[in-house]
Amino acid sequence: MFGPNWFASVMGTGIVATAAATLPVHLPGLHAFATVMWLLATLLLITVIVAFARRGTTHATDPVLVQFWGAPPMALMTVGAGTLLLGPGRFAVTASFVLWTAGTVLGLIVAVAVPYRMMTRPGATPDAAFGGWLMPVVPPMVSVATGALLVPHVPDGRDLLLTCYALAGISLIASLVVITQIWTRLVNHQVGAARMVPTLWIVLGPLGQSVTAFHLLGRSAEGVLSDPYASGAQMIAVLYGVPVLGFALFWAALAATITIRTARSGLPFSLTWWSFTFPVGTVVTATGGLATRTGSPLLTALAVALFTVLLTAWTIVAARTVRGVRQKTLWPAAPTTASRAPTQSTAVTVGR
Template identity: 90%
Template sequence: MFGPNWFASVMGTGIVATAAATLPVQVPGQRAFATVMWLLAALILVAVLAATARRGTTHADDPVLVQFWGAPPMALMTVGAGTLLLGPGRFAITASFVLWAAGTVLGLIVAVAVPYRMMTRPGTTPDAAFGGWLMPVVPPMVSAATGALLVPHVPDGRDLLLACYALAGISLMASLVVITQIWTRLVNHQIGAARMVPTLWIVLGPLGQSVTAFHLLGRSASGVLPGPYAEGAQMLAVLYGVPVLGFALFWAALAASITIRTARSGLPFSLTWWSFTFPVGTVVTATGGLATRTGSPLLTVLAVILFIVLLTAWTVVATRTLRGVRQGTLWRVAPAAVTPQPVPATR
C-alpha cells in the first residue's frame, strides 16, 4: 500500500535545502550543501510520484491517511522553491512557476475536499483530532510563501502578490480553527496513540510558514503595491511575525515535552516521524527571515540553532526511513492508518 504520507519525505528534505540557502549566516560549502539537498528532494519527488502512479491509493475512507493528501502539493512547491533559490537561470524560474501552479491548484482542491470529506463522513468521533488535521489546510500558506518568491519574476506582480495574501488568509484562518481543536482534544482526551505523537509538530508548519510568508510578501510588496500599503506590508512582517514566532517556540517546547514523555514508554518509527522535519524547517526560515529583516543577533543565533536541530532530525528520520525501506517494514504496514491506542501513563 502506498499513500500520500510518503510525500512528507520530499517536504522534509526540501526544507533543509531552503533553510540552508536562506540562513542569515552563510559559511563556505553551505550553498553547495543546499544544492545537494534540493537535488535529493527532487529525485525523491520523482520516485514518489512514480510509485504513487503505479500503486498508490486515495485512502479516501481512512480518516487518518486522507489528511496527508496535503503533502503532495506542499512537496511540489517545496521543490519549486528550492529550484528558484538554487537552480540555474531561466530554467529555475520556469520550473518553479510550473511546480508552484500545480501545487497551488492541487492544494486548493485538497483544502476543500478533505475537510468536506471529514464533515460529511459518518462515524467521526469528537476525540479523533490529531496534528495531521492541519495537513490539508497548510498548502495555501506554502503557496503564499513560495509565490512571493515569484512576484519579482512576473511582468506585473500585483495580482500575484494579492493572490498570495488571499491564499495566506485561507490557510491562516483554517489553521487557527484546527489548532484550537487540537488543543481541546489534548486537554480533554490526552495524547492518544504513540505513533501519532510526532504529528503534534505539524502545528509548527502553519505558524512558521505564515511568518515566512508575510516576510517574503512584505519584501515583494516594495515597488509592487502603492507606498502606504507596501510600508504596511513591511510592518506586518515584523508585528505579526515576532508574536507568532513566540507562540511557535512555545508549542515546540510543549510538543518536545510530550514527545520525550511518550518516547520513555516507546515511540515506534513510522512515516509520521517526518513531522519532525518540515514543520521545524518552517520555523527556521521564519526565524532567519526575521533575523535578516531586523538585524537581531539573538534571532540570528536562534536560526542557526534551529537549523542544527532540523539537520539532526532529518538525519535521524532519513536513516530510519532508508532502513525501513530496505527491510520492507514501511511497505507492509500503512503506519498512520491504525486505531489509536492510549499512551501508557508514565510516572
C-alpha cells in the same frame, strides 16, 4: 500500499535545502550543501510520484491517512522553492512557476475536498482532532511563500501578490480553527496513541510558514504596491512575525516535552516521524527571515540553533526511513499474483 504520506519525505528533505539557502549566516560549503539537498529532494519527488502512479492508493476511507493528501502539493512547491533559490537561471524560474501552479491548484482542491469529506461523513469522535488535520489546509500558505518569491519574476506582480494574500487568509484562519481543536482534544482527552505523537509537530508548520510568508510578501510588496500598503506589508512582517514565532517556540516546547515523555515508554517509528522535519524547517526559515529583516543577533543565533535541530532530525528520520525501505516494512515489495488483492486493514496500516 503506497499512500500520499510518502510525499512528507520530499517536504522534509526540501525544507532542509530551503532553510540552508536562506540561513542568515555565511558558512563555507553551506550553499553547496543546500544544492545537494535540493537535488536529493527533486530526485525523491520523482521517485515518489512514479511509485504512487504505479502502486498508489487514495486512502479515501481512512480518516487518518486521507489528511496526508496535503503532502503532495506541499512537496511540489517545496521543491519549486528550492529550484528558484538554487536552480540555474531562467530554467529555475520556469520550473518553479510550473511546480507552484500545480501545487497551488492541487492544494486548493485538497483544502476543500478533505474537510468537506470530514464534514459530510458522520462518525467523528470528540477526541478525533490531531496534528494531521492541518495537512489539508496548510498548502495554500506554502503557495504564499513560494508565490511571493515569484512576484519579482512575473511581468505584473500585483495580481500574484494579492492572490498570495488571499491564499494566506484561507490557510491562516483554517489553521487557527484546527489548532484550537487540537488544543481542546489534548486538554480533555490527553495525548493518545504513541504513533500519533509526532503529528503534534505539524502545528509548527502553519505557524512558521505564515511568518516566512509574510516576511517574503513584505519584501515583494516593494515596488509592486503603493504606499501606505507597501510600508504596511513591511510592518506586518515584524508585528505579526515576532509574536507568532513566540507561540511557535512555546508549542515546540510542549511538543518536545510530550515527545520525550512518550519516547521513554516507546515511540514506534513510522512515516509520521517526518513531522519532525518540515514543520521545524518552517520555523527555521521564519526565524532566519526575521533575523535578516531586523538584524537581530539573537534571532540569527536562534536560526542557526534551530537549523542544527532540523539537520539532526532529518538525519535520524532519513536513516530510519532507509532502514524501513530496506527491510520492506515501509515500502513493501510489489504484491505477487497470489496476494494482489490486499485487505483493507493492510492498505491502511502499511507505511503509517
